Amino acid sequence: MKVLATYSIKGGVGKTAAATNLAWLAARDGTPTLIWDLDPQGAATFNYRIRPRVKGVKSLVREQRPLERAIKGTDYPALDLLPADFRYRNLDLQLDRVKKSTQRVARLLRQLEDDYEWVILDCAPGISLTSEATLSAADAVLVPVVPTTLSTRTLDQLTAFVEDEAGLDVEILPFLSMVDRRKKLHRELQHELLEADPRMLRTPIPNASAVERMGLLREPLLVTTPRHHAAKAYEALWEEIRERMHRSRR
Amino acid sequence: MARRMPLVIVDVGGDSDRVTELLDGYDDVHRDGPDLAVHRVLLDTFDWRIRGAGGALSWSDGTLSWRDRATGHIYAVPQDDLPRWPADVVTGAVHDRLADACDVRILLSRVEIDLAVRRYRMLDDLDKTVAWIDLERGSVDGGTPVASLVVRGVRGYDAEHARLLRRLTEDLDAPMVDADPAEILYVAAGLEPGGYPGDHDVSLTPTMAANEAVARTCRQLLHTMRVNEAGVIADLDTEFLHDFRVAVRRTRSMLSASKCVLPDPVRDDFRRRFKWMGDITTPVRDLDVFILAIPDYARAVARGNPEVLVPLADMVAADQQEAHAALSEALLSQDYADLVRDWSEILETVPTDAETIEARDPLVEVARRRIWTSYRVVRRDGRAIDAGSPSEMLHRLRKDAKELRYLLEAFGTLFDTARTQMAVRELKMLQDNLGAFQDAEVQSQGLREFAIRIARRPGGAYTVLALRILAGHLEQVQHDARARFAKRFARFDRSDNRALYKGLFSPQAAR
Numbered sequence: 001m002k003v004l005a006t007y008s009i010k011g012g013v014g015k016t017a018a019a020t021n022l023a024w025l026a027a028r029d030g031t032p033t034l035i036w037d038l039d040p041q042g043a044a045t046f047n048y049r050i051r052p053r054v055k056g057v058k059s060l061v062r063e064q065r066p067l068e069r070a071i072k073g074t075d076y077p078a079l080d081l082l083p084a085d086f087r088y089r090n091l092d093l094q095l096d097r098v099k100k101s102t103q104r105v106a107r108l109l110r111q112l113e114d115d116y117e118w119v120i121l122d123c124a125p126g127i128s129l130t131s132e133a134t135l136s137a138a139d140a141v142l143v144p145v146v147p148t149t150l151s152t153r154t155l156d157q158l159t160a161f162v163e164d165e166a167g168l169d170v171e172i173l174p175f176l177s178m179v180d181r182r183k184k185l186h187r188e189l190q191h192e193l194l195e196a197d198p199r200m201l202r203t204p205i206p207n208a209s210a211v212e213r214m215g216l217l218r219e220p221l222l223v224t225t226p227r228h229h230a231a232k233a234y235e236a237l238w239e240e241i242r243e244r245m246h247r248s249r250r
Numbered sequence: 251m252a253r254r255m256p257l258v259i260v261d262v263g264g265d266s267d268r269v270t271e272l273l274d275g276y277d278d279v280h281r282d283g284p285d286l287a288v289h290r291v292l293l294d295t296f297d298w299r300i301r302g303a304g305g306a307l308s309w310s311d312g313t314l315s316w317r318d319r320a321t322g323h324i325y326a327v328p329q330d331d332l333p334r335w336p337a338d339v340v341t342g343a344v345h346d347r348l349a350d351a352c353d354v355r356i357l358l359s360r361v362e363i364d365l366a367v368r369r370y371r372m373l374d375d376l377d378k379t380v381a382w383i384d385l386e387r388g389s390v391d392g393g394t395p396v397a398s399l400v401v402r403g404v405r406g407y408d409a410e411h412a413r414l415l416r417r418l419t420e421d422l423d424a425p426m427v428d429a430d431p432a433e434i435l436y437v438a439a440g441l442e443p444g445g446y447p448g449d450h451d452v453s454l455t456p457t458m459a460a461n462e463a464v465a466r467t468c469r470q471l472l473h474t475m476r477v478n479e480a481g482v483i484a485d486l487d488t489e490f491l492h493d494f495r496v497a498v499r500r501t502r503s504m505l506s507a508s509k510c511v512l513p514d515p516v517r518d519d520f521r522r523r524f525k526w527m528g529d530i531t532t533p534v535r536d537l538d539v540f541i542l543a544i545p546d547y548a549r550a551v552a553r554g555n556p557e558v559l560v561p562l563a564d565m566v567a568a569d570q571q572e573a574h575a576a577l578s579e580a581l582l583s584q585d586y587a588d589l590v591r592d593w594s595e596i597l598e599t600v601p602t603d604a605e606t607i608e609a610r611d612p613l614v615e616v617a618r619r620r621i622w623t624s625y626r627v628v629r630r631d632g633r634a635i636d637a638g639s640p641s642e643m644l645h646r647l648r649k650d651a652k653e654l655r656y657l658l659e660a661f662g663t664l665f666d667t668a669r670t671q672m673a674v675r676e677l678k679m680l681q682d683n684l685g686a687f688q689d690a691e692v693q694s695q696g697l698r699e700f701a702i703r704i705a706r707r708p709g710g711a712y713t714v715l716a717l718r719i720l721a722g723h724l725e726q727v728q729h730d731a732r733a734r735f736a737k738r739f740a741r742f743d744r745s746d747n748r749a750l751y752k753g754l755f756s757p758q759a760a761r
Contacts, residue, residue, distance in 0.1 A: 030315070030325030031343050049378035073405035075371075075379040077324050080405055117343070218377075 002245055003109060003119045005138035009158055011125040013144045014177035016043040017211050017221075018234070019122035022142070024220040025238040026118040027079035034071070034080050034116045038091075038134055039124040042084030048074045049218050054085040061094045061104065067111050075219075080116075092129045101129060102166070106137035132166045140245060141170055144177030144205070147189035155197070171248055175237060176204035201244070203237040206230050258415055259434060260399040260426045266387050269399060272421050273370055273383065279414075282369040288388075290363050291332060292432055295355035296481060296490070298444050303351035306432035309333070316344045319430055322402070333357055354542060356487040361439040363396070364388045372414055380407040381414050390438040400431060447477050456614035456664050463613040464508050465597045467660060471497040471504070472593060483578045488538040491577075495535055498527045503656045507620040516596060523589050530580045537570040539689075540696060550723065551716045561704050561713045562697075617661035622755040624654040629748075632680075632739045641691060644735065648684040651677060665754050673754065676747050683731055683738040690728035697721040 006019040019035060023044075027033035037044040042052035050072050059065040071080050095101040109119060123134045135141055143158060145151045155174055162168050174197065180186045194200050205211075208230040210221060217224050221231045273279050290310040294300045300307050306317045314329035325343040333339050334356055336348035348357075365388035372381040382402040389395050401418065403411035419426060436443045452470045454463050474497040481490030505512070505521045512520075544563050548556050580586055628650045635643050655677055662670035701717040704710040741747075753759055 029327050029342055029344075030323075032323060049376045051376060071406055073407065077326075 001109070001113050001116055001119060002140075003121065003138045004140050004142055004241070004245075005121040005123050005134055006142045006144070007123040007131065007135060007158075008125050008144055009127060009154055009161075013146050014205060014211070015125070015144050016047070016122055017214060018142060018144055018175075018177065018205065018237075019120050020044050020047045020214065021220050021222055021231070021234040022238050022241070023079060023118075023120045024076060024222050025235060026120065027076055028222075030078045031118060032078050032080075032116045033118040033120070034082060034112065035120045035122060036082040037084035037122050038088060038130065039084055039122055040086050040088040041124070042086070043215070044122045045081065045083040047214055047218055047220070048081050050074070050081055050083050052084045052086065054083055054087075057085055057087045057091075058094055060108070061091070062098060063108065067108050068115070076223075088124070088130075095129050095133055102133050102136050105133045109137055127161055132168075135162055135166065135170055136168050138170050140241075140248070141172050142241065143172060143174040145174045145193065145200075146178045147176060147186045147193060149185075149189070151189070152193070152196070171244070172199055173201055173241065173244060174199055175201040178207040179204040180207045201237060201240045203233055203240055205233050205237065258401045258426050259429050259431060260401070260418065260422060260424050265424075266385060266397045269385060269422065270368065273385070276372075276417075278374075279370050279372050279383065282371050286367045286369070288365045288367050290365060291359050292361040292363075292435060293332070293357045294360050294443070295352055296358060296486075297355065297446050299351045299353070299355055300348070301432075301443050303347070305347060305351060306430065307348070307357070308432070314339060314344055316347050317432070319432075332359065354487060355489050358486075360441060360443075361390060361435050362392075363390050363435055364392075372410065374407075374410065380404055380410040383414075390435055394438045394440075396435065396438050398431075398434065401426075446474075449474070454613060454661065454664060456612060458613045460611050460613045460616035461512070463617075464504055464512070468501055468504055468593075469597050471501045472590070472597065475501075476590070479581060483581055485574050485578075488542060491531060491535055491538065495528070495531050498524055498531065499652070500656050500660070502528065503653045504660075506653060507624070507657060512596075520593060520596070523585075523593075526585075527589070530577055533573040534570060534577050536692065536696070537566055537573055540566045540693070541570060543693065547716075547720055551719050555712075558712050558716050561707070561710050562700055562717060565700055565703065613661070614664045617657070617664055618755050618759070619757075621654070621657045621661065622751070622757070624650070624657050625751050625755065628654050628677075629743060632743060635735070635739070637736070641687075644684060644687055644732075648681070648688055651681050651684060655681060669750060669754055673747075673750055676742055676750075680738050680742045683734055687728055687731040687735070690724045690731060694721040694724035694728065697724065 004022070006015045006022075008015050016039065019037075020043075023033055023035035035044055035048075037052075045052045054060065054070045056065050060067055060070060067082070071082050073079075074081050095104055098104055100107075105121070112119070121134050121138060123131055141162065143155065145155055159172060162170060162172060174193075176190055176193065179190055190204060194202065206229060208228065210225055210228045211230050214221055214224070221228060222234060225231055274281070288310050290308055293307045293309060300316075301319075304319050306319055308315050308317070309329060309332055312328055312330055313326050314333060315324050315326045317324045325347065327340060327342055327344040329339060331338075333348075336345055336352055339345040339348060365386045368385040370383040370385070371379045372383065374380050381404060382400075384400040384402075385397075386400060387395075387397045399418070399422075401411070401415060415426065433443060449470070452466050454466070475494055478490045478494040478497070481487070482494050502521065502524045505517055505524065508517055541563075544559060544566070547562075548559050551558075628647065631643070631647045631650050635647065655674065658670060658674050658677065662674070697717045698721045701714045701721070704717070705714045
C-alpha cells in the first residue's frame, strides 16, 4: 500500500481538485484505491456525491470502531472514499487525547493494508497536530504550488515544518497548480520554480474553469471532460507520480 | 481482506420485458446510457487455474477484467485482442494476477456469450449511485439462452441494496441467488468448472479386489491421456504433454506393479506399447524443458545482451517443431488408436476375466506387497552406489524412486495416511536430489550439443561462448548434487525410515 497526501499550508490552491482526479486515475485500471477526505470542508466528499458524515469519529480515532465501517464506495468500481465530517475540525483535540498521536493516522491505515494499493489523504490546509499525524502516515506529500512571488517561501515553510519540526522522512513532491499561461508572471515563475527545485514534478496543472465546474458536476474532470487539457495534465502528473514512487521504491 | 460486495443474480427466464417495465417504473432507478451489445469471452486455463486462484477472467470489447470471486473486486485493463499468455497483458494488477495463476499455461476461451446489456443505477437523494443493476440477455456459445438481472451493491450502502432486493423479490416473484456470474455461464455452457478436466474420484478401499483397483486407476489415467491429446497435438502449451506423460508413466508403473494381477501376456504387451508412448514423447518434452529454461539462461549469462541466446532459442524451437510433428503423427496413427481401444477394452473386462494368482486378493495386501518390493529395490540400488559409481546407476535409482512414489501416492489412502505421508516426504527429498542431478546432466549435455551445431554456423561465437559457460555452470550443479547424494541417501536409509516402511508395508506388518 502506498500512501500519498495532498497538502498545502494555504487553502484554495487546487489541492482537493488534484486529490479527486488523482484518486480516480489511480483506480482507473481497477487498482484498489482509497481517498480519505480529512478536510472538514469535505470538498472531495462533495465531488464524489457522498454525504459528509462519519459515524463515531471519536471511536474511530480510538480504534474502538474499525475504519472500514466508515468507508463508502464511489460511483467508480475500484475507488472508495472515507468521507469528511465537520467534526474533523476537532480532530486535533481528539488526537491530543491518544498516545503517540502523531502516528495515529498511520496506525489506523494499517487496518486497511491488505485492501488498497493506493491511499490518497486529502489534508486540511494549515499546520496542526492533524497535519503532522497525516503527513507521518504518507510515503509522499503532493504539494500544489501556485506560481506567485510568495510560493517559494510557502514551500520552504512547508519543507521546514515537515523535515525539521515534525522530523518526518517523507518525500515532498511539489507540483505547479492553477497555472495561467496568459500571465507573464506565471510563465516566468513556472520556469524558475522548475529550474530551482529538483523535487518539482514537471507537469503543471492549468488554471481552468473546467476544474472549477467539477464542484457543480460533482464528478472528476477525467469523467466529465476527459479530453480537456487540464484532464490530460492530471493524467501526465499521475504518470509522473507513479514513476517517482516506483523509483523511490527501488 | 476487502469486504465482499453483495451481488445477487435473478434468473428472469423469458420474462425480461416485464423486468424492464418494472425497473423503468421505479423512481430511484435510472437507465445508465443506451443498451450495449456485448460479446463476452470467459477465459481460463485448461485446468482452471484462474478459478483455482480465486479469480474469474473475462474479455469484452477491448477490456480484460479479473474479478476477485471472494470480494467481487474487479481489476480491468485495456486489451485489444484476446490474450493467450500473461505476457500479452500490459504490466499491472491484471497481469500480475494472471502471471501468478497461469504460470506456463495458455489461456483458453472457455465460454463465449453475446449479450444485450441494459444498465441501471439506483440513486440516493444526492444522485449518488447506491446499487448497480444489469439486465443481461443473450445466448451462451450461440445456443442456450440466458437472461439474468445482476444486482450489485456499493460499499457502505448495504441498507439501500437490501431495500432494492426486497422490492425486486416482491415485484418479480423470482428466485434470487448470491452466485458467481461466471459459474452461471459455465453451467449454461455445460462445463464443470474447477478441478482437473474429467477427473473423478478413484476411491479405493482395502477390501476391493486388486484387479478392480488397477482397472479403476488405469481408466482414470487413460482418461487423463485422452483429455490432453488435443492440446498435445495442437501444441498449445507444454503442460498438455507434461500431464499426458505423467499419465503414461503412471500407467507403466501400474503395469509393473500388476504382476500376478493382470495375465502375463497382457501385461507384457501393454508394457511394450506404453513404453513406446513414453519414448515418442520424450524428445518433445526434453526440448520443452529447454524452451522453458531459456529465460533463466538469459538471466544467468546474458544480462547485458539478451540477444546472445536468440540462435539457441531459434534452434530449440525448430527442433521442437520437428519432434512435435513426429509426435503428432504417432498420436494420430492407427497404432495409437489401437492401443487406446485395446487398453480400454482390457480395463473394462479385467475385473471379471482375470484369473491370475493375485487378481482377487484384497487390494490392501497386493498394494502392501508391491510397495514393499518397490521400496526394497530403491534401497538395494541406492546402497550399491558409491563415490565412483557411474551416472547411469543414479538414473536407474531415480526411476525406481519415481515408481515407489507413485505407488505410495496411489495406494497411500489404504494405510495409515499420516505415516504414509511421512514416507512420501522422505522419499521426495531423495527424489529432489536425483532430479537435480539428472536435469543438470541432460541440460548441460544438450547445451554442449547445441553449441557444437551453432559453432558450425557463421556469427555464433558469442552464443557458443555463452552456452559453454552455461554448460559449465550446470555441470557444477550436477557435481554438487552428486556430492550431496551420499548424505541424502543415508538419510533415506536411516533406521527410523526403515522402521517406518517395515511397520507399514513389510510382510510382518501384514500379519
